[in-house]
Amino acid sequence: MQDPNADTEWNDILRKKGILPPKEKLEEQKQAEEEKEQQILQQQSIVKTYEDMTLEELEENEDEFNEEDERAVEMYRQQRIAEWKATQLKNKFGELLEISGQDYVQEITKAGKDIWVILHLYKQGIPLCALINQHLNGLAKKFPEVKFVKAISTTCIPNYPDRNLPTIFIYLEGDIKAQFIGPLVFGGMNLTRDELEWKISESGAIKTDLEENPRKQIQDQLMSSIKCSVPTRREESDSEDD
Numbered sequence: 001m002q003d004p005n006a007d008t009e010w011n012d013i014l015r016k017k018g019i020l021p022p023k024e025k026l027e028e029q030k031q032a033e034e035e036k037e038q039q040i041l042q043q044q045s046i047v048k049t050y051e052d053m054t055l056e057e058l059e060e061n062e063d064e065f066n067e068e069d070e071r072a073v074e075m076y077r078q079q080r081i082a083e084w085k086a087t088q089l090k091n092k093f094g095e096l097l098e099i100s101g102q103d104y105v106q107e108i109t110k111a112g113k114d115i116w117v118i119l120h121l122y123k124q125g126i127p128l129c130a131l132i133n134q135h136l137n138g139l140a141k142k143f144p145e146v147k148f149v150k151a152i153s154t155t156c157i158p159n160y161p162d163r164n165l166p167t168i169f170i171y172l173e174g175d176i177k178a179q180f181i182g183p184l185v186f187g188g189m190n191l192t193r194d195e196l197e198w199k200i201s202e203s204g205a206i207k208t209d210l211e212e213n214p215r216k217q218i219q220d221q222l223m224s225s226i227k228c229s230v231p232t233r234r235e236e237s238d239s240e241d242d
Contacts (some may be wrong), residue, residue, distance in 0.1 A: 094144035096120075096137045101155040108149070109174040116146045116177075116205040121153040121160065121167040128183050128191070129166045135193040142197075143206045170203045178203035187215065 099107050111117050120136055122129035133150055140148035153160040153167065160167075166186065170178040180186065180199065187195065194214040201208035 092144070093147050094141055095148070096133065096140045097147070097149045099149050099151045101151070101157075104151075104156055107147075108171055111147055111171070111173070113173060115173070117171040118146060118148045118200060118205060119156075119169045119171065120148075120150040121156060121165065121169070122150055123153055123162060123165055126162070126165055128186060128189055131189060131191060132166050132168070132186065132196065135191070135196045138193055139197055139200070139206070146206055168200075170200065170205050172205070177205070 097107070108117050108119060118136065118139075120129075120132055122133060136148050136150065140146070153162075153165060164181050166180075166183065168180040169176055178200075186199075192214060194210060197206070197208050198210055198213050198215070200206055201210070
């Protein structure tokens with residue numbers, strides 16, 4: 001079948017007789033169809049991608065959405081706003097804060113719904129307290145959704161004995177969920193940040209990415225070295241025979 005858009009003598013005769021529309025009209029019709037097809041493809045592309053758009057991208061492309069998309073786009077916009085607010089709320093800490101007894105109610109008891117608070121009671125001049133403050137400062141940056149605070153012990157609890165330092169209290173909505181009191185609980189100056197992270201994670205306050213207790217690895221290595229250094233009964237018997 002001959003192309004009616006072709007520039008041939010036969011088509012010219014058919015156009016003169018009114019059997020075919022003028023060539024210019026056919027070109028306009030073809031151009032209009034191409035533009036319409038391009039718009040459809042563009043709209044389909046937008047519909048396919050708005051689910052993955054950020055809040056800024058949704059606002060930038062707002063004028064390009066058709067009426068059918070508007071309801072879905074609004075739903076995704078509200079979802080992105082909620083996600084942004086949740087992220088801002090979770091990441092509002094990120095440092096080890098110093099408080100006094102006067103701040104206790106506001107900073108701990110009224111910390112907020114679903115907010116975990118790690119409180120370290122310490123005193124200047126106690127090396128293990130200084131070490132734990134250093135570790136907590138690093139953990140505060142790693143877990144910015146958790147509130148890490150420190151306070152000189154006697155400003156929060158009058159006459160709190162130094163023998164109980166360092167002390168860590170873990171709160172959720174004002175209730176104590178875990179407590180670690182005294183140097184023996186922390187294992188002394190050999191305490192690593194990973195070990196402290198694991199200990200705190202057992203309370204549920206943080207979600208650690210450590211696969212197992214770092215202290216267990218040290219204990220296993222220690223027990224292994226002890227076993228290697230202790231002679232077996234057979235070795236003792238051979239030694240006595242000699």
